[in-house]
Amino acid sequence: MADHTAVLTGIKRSPDVRYPVLTPNIQGFQAAVAAGASEVAVFASASETFSWKNINCSIEESLERFEQVIRAAQQEGIPVRGYVSCALGCPYEGPVKPSQVTKVAKCLFELGCYELSLGDTIGLGTAGSMAEMLRDVLTEVPVRALAVHCHDTYGQALPNILIALQMGVSVVDCSVAGLGGCPFAKGASGNVATEDVLYMLHGLGIETMGVSVVDCSVAGLGGCPFAKGASGNVATEDVLYMLHGLGIETGVDLLKVIEAGEFICQALRRASSSKVSRAIKNI
Secondary structure, X not given: OOOHHHHHHHOOOOOOOOOOEEOOOHHHXXXXXXXXXXXXXXXXXXXXXXXXXXXXXXXXXXXXXXXXXXXXXXXXXXXXXXXXEOOOOEOOOEXXXXXHHHHHHHHHHHHOOOEEEEEEOOOOOOHHHHHHHHHHHOOOOOHHHEEEEEEOOOOOHHHHHHHHHHOOOOEEEEEHHHOEOOEEOOOOOOEEEHHHHHHXXXXXXXXXXOOEEEEEEHHHOOOOXXXXXXXXXXXXXXXXXXXXXXXXXXOOOHHHHHHHHHHHHHHHOOOOOOHHHHHHHOO
């Protein structure tokens, strides 16, 4: 986060793209606004231990900090997106109760977050645990305000996303080439590739479900420094492939996303984790 000003001022912004900036506290919010941010994001955890490791405070204290951020953002007319980490498991505490996820999500929603991204931060979730967690959260937060953010450590990101779609969630976070993630979650891999999700959606043959693919960080960079071995979000390419297979119109060009993934992977000298990208390049 230390180089946020250089990043924001160095990129060429498109009017059709959102560029939310993570803000851990009011000082971070003020710095983001000064750098030209037009949207911010706050990130709480459903795990007490993870909260201390990630932002050095309790869950309750983090929510108090975020209330200040959200109030300040509302005064500036700046939208705030909320994230709930460890929604399906914690690298320190193991399984996380759905009721704890609901408690944090409800608080962020009531404070004013327009959308809440429920994150399987280290990729432990299954279709069963995803459904159980969402059923609980939906008792307190409307489905229109929910998104899912699935890492692909155990190869379960796409099935988990499909469950979320079937339960009415219409926003999916993913990253180009599946890069980035949580380097301290032993053996964990990245977020599901955007390419792979698009491939799945296209294959399902659904004309339209109003699904959005958002929070697609360039090359899926970033992640959680407290889960050993974990890397980025699900690859954008894989998500797009799934969505297109479902017949869902995303407005995103899969081949151009694959090209973007190749570009950033070459620059970083890293291999893409997107199965769809690798498959298409080998055709």
